[in-house]
Amino acid sequence: MAEPDHPALRVRDLSVSFTRARDAHGGADAVPAVREVTFEVAPGEVLGLIGESGSGKSTVGLAALGLHDAARTRVTGSIQVGGTEIVGASEKRLCAVRGSRAAMVFQDALAALSPFHTVGAQLAEAYRLHHPGAGRAAARERASEMLERVAIPAARARDYPHQFSGGMRQRVMLAMALINSPDLLIADEPTTALDARVQRQVLRLLDELRREHGTAVLLVTHDVGVVAEMADRMLVLRGGREVEQGPAEKLLTAASEPYTRALIGAAPTLRTEPGTRLPTVDDPDPSPAPARAPSARRDGAAPARRSGREEPAAPTTVPAAGKPVPPIAEVRDLRVEFPARGPRLPGLRRPPLQAVRGISLAIAPGETLGLVGESGSGKSTTARVLAGLQRPTAGTVRFDGRDISAAARSTALRRELSREVQLVFQDPYASLNPRRTVEQIVTMPLQVHTRQGAAERRERAVWLLERVGLGAEHLGRYPHEFSGGQRQRVGIARALAVEPRLLIADEPVSALDVSVQAQVLNLLMDLREKFGLSLLFVSHDLAVVRHFCDRIAVLRGGEIVETGTRDEVFDQPSHDYTRELLAATL
């Protein structure tokens, strides 16, 4: 236990900078990551350390245990764990603190647990390191106890991390961190990679355990919802500097700094007015004055779309009473199976994996359909089928009344389809060719689908970039010169180049920081109005889907459990599973 007069963690004027070994000129330059941050965590308290990527929040967490790469990092100031100075401490002293008085839980438990050792052995090791007198049997005993405490049967101590689910692995991490009842737990994005229901479960467990052990928690996260749920106090970091710190309740409701307010308001919640503009941290004004489009084909033929902002309650495009509008895209009784991996010997073959089992849905013209579900629910597979990238095992797939189920096998059909259906991908880092300029990326669809000359294509590219809040000056740049949000804008510009009628967006904002997510969502809302787009929006985030979509289909295990308008699904969910998901959304 910490001595009563020491806080669990005291950080004074902490600055951390990374030195690059040497640049082209042989000189070493330092990149500051954290600048003069000061805070304390009292025993038993939860401090939420919140910030966007690059804010230095994880660096603070690592430095608190001296776990940064010592050869490349310069740490100044003071960090005291229960009165013991960490900055400049010897390896021996650090090893005595780590895992015993202060422990750490990392974001990705699959990467953070050793794949080569059983979870029981890893827990027992953590115990024995700080209980030199304890025998193997005693350590095993203690490991089993901790596993049972996090609701994992002791018999599974002999299993390896890859044999557990994501939530169980994170619970194993928690058990390992708390096996020596530390005074301080540093949790770095402990639930970020988890589905909402599992996230809630893990957070609840974390809360119980810290109460039992009287552990103070430094909770490092980008997620305002997690902080709101867990933290007593919060500290907002931006660019390595403190923006503001104080009681969580006060900051969440009445922060004095505009950045804090923007960060908190940027992520839509289940109480946000759907379709409204989300506040952003530094809005670069992504919607410039309307200009007439140098059209790819049907000049100005885009049907005008009602603004979601003005009358958010009545979805325009859902077929109104009496007169059914034929859907722009639909799947009926869609089934997709993937062959199981493993020995290809006859008789030993495992049954194929059923990713999608009999889904039927339709997207009306001008409508945004949200596909929500946890990982493995089949939502991405369904989207890929509609994009003509995945061959359905059974069922019909139609676009504009035409059967497109063969598109995945027929290059000609897929090419035709891609004129009308375009994709926006999740990872803006992986989905842009790093060796092509933005101009080449954005004009590629035009090159494939139109006979426009280079000058014409260029003009169109500039126009498209302006629509997404970029400009002509970006044409010659390469993707690595852009931030994540800017890259996603380039991806959207590319998707819009041929004026598709259906845009399929697969988790388009889940890899982005909250403020950037807000910018991209605002942009997509503007564009769908301007271009009269129909959208298939795939997401695991119920709050985002609620904010953005007219109609929603909830998927689970490859089947639709519920489908309806936004209001139906969110206000009167008919299925227990939907209610569970809603309850778990922070």
Next chain:
Amino acid sequence: MLSYVLRRTLQAAAVLLAITAAAFGLFYAAPSDPALIACGPKCDTAQVEAVRHSMGLDQPLVAQYVDYLGGLVTGRTINDVDGTPIECGAPCLGYSYTLHQPVTEAIADHLPVTLSLAVGALAVIVVLGVGTGLVSALRRGSRTDRMLSAFTLIGASVQIYFLGYALQYLLVYSTDLFPLPGYVPLADDPGGWAAGLLLPWLVLGFVNAAVFARLSRAQLLEVMHEGYVRTARGKGLSARRAHLKYTARGAAPPLAQLLGLEAGALFGGAFITETVFGLGGVGKLAVDAVVGNDLPTVVGTVLLAALCVVVFVAVADLVVAWLDPRVRLA
């Protein structure tokens, strides 16, 4: 694990069977007539036909292949050119009409040299390769790292026949620093065995260690920054113990696989090294057989080389499965 071992062994057996078929096919695809070669240039047509019959070459192809496979398992009797029966014990790889002895015996005569050479060279590869890789990785970017990088680059680019002759001249003939290379059976004189092979081991090991060193450096650097190594240190393990227990374990599988390939290649014979140092190993036997059109010996040594590669690669895979539960439990 058991099912994995079983599966991997079956695979290896299937590959070996396919290789025997391919090697046997090679025997027939070759443009030369084995009967004519065996009989000699002075034979007339009738004599060649007689020899062909006594060698069994007039049998159908499949029958000959079955005979060959049977010989591999149980041994068989083969007629020499003049019709005298010769006992060829299992595993019979045929009879060399050039060497006038069963191929298995010829290989057995040359194998100790190759085995000795390969074992020592492998030890040098592991020690030198992993050692250099480890030091480079721990001191990444330092002067030592760069010097070792240059050193391994030399190893990767230099030719054995250059390095071998140069060192032999410098260290043996000019200065007497090293004993004269040569082969003395281990059982006769262990000291002489090691002394005679010291220089060949170092040369063969050094040249092959370069790739190994580069791979170990890259592997170690990658694994060093894995989350589980950081977790281990977060538990309170010192950096050194964390690297020993976790980094080494994580970096080992690809190294084991490369080592399996190297071992397979080395045990199949190292002709250039054997020639440079005047050692009569399997590599020399194989090349002499190719030059002398001695097809049974060519096929036999090809099979041996293939066997070595298949076996060592399979062993490496089993080691990897033992190291990494994700492989064996997949």
